Amino acid sequence: MKIYFSGSIRGGQQDTNLYAELIQELKQYGTVLTEHIGSKTIDTTISDKEIHDRDVKWVKESDIVIAEVTVPSLGVGYEIGRAIDMNKPIICLYRVLNGKTTSAMIRGCSDLQCFEYSNVAEAKEILKKQLKTT
Known part of the structure; x- marks a missing residue:
């Protein structure tokens, strides 16, 4: 299975260690x-267009998209929208931080499976359960 994992990069990298564990x-x-x-580390040797084209290609190639959507990101939202248009299965994971939850546009979309979690162990359990049924 080819997995496209999406998480905020330029929108804020405070969850990089979490992303690494989920990956x-x-x-x-x-x-x-x-x-x-x-x-x-952000690769600054490739252009924005090259990043866009590469990532859209990877979304097309993928069998599933997993998005960590706690940190708001235009890029992650764009990737999710493109994946919906391609009829990809999409799992979104998010945490509630300081009373703030993820966008209603994400949680309210019937094309997505959204799961709230509190810690990395819980996120891993969600992935385990969901990927065994995908």
């Missing part, structure tokens, strides 16, 4: 096309 978990279910999301 490591996802590797037991298939190939994660976007392992770089778990890195604190």
Whole structure:
């Protein structure tokens, strides 16, 4: 299975370590096309267009999209929208922080499976359960 993992990069990298742990978990279910999301280093050698085209290609190639949507990100929202148009299965994970939850546009979309979690162990359990049924 090819997995496209999406998480905020330019919108804020405070969850990079969490992304790395989730990516490591996802590797037991298939190939994660976007392992770089778990890195604190942003590749500045490629243009915005190259990033866009590469990532859209990966979304097309993927069998499933997993998005961590706690940190708001235009890019993640864009990727989710494109994946919906491509009829990809999409799982969104989010935490409630300081009383703030994720967008109603995400949680209210019937094309997505959205799951709230409190810690990485809980997120891994959600992924385990969902990926066994996908």
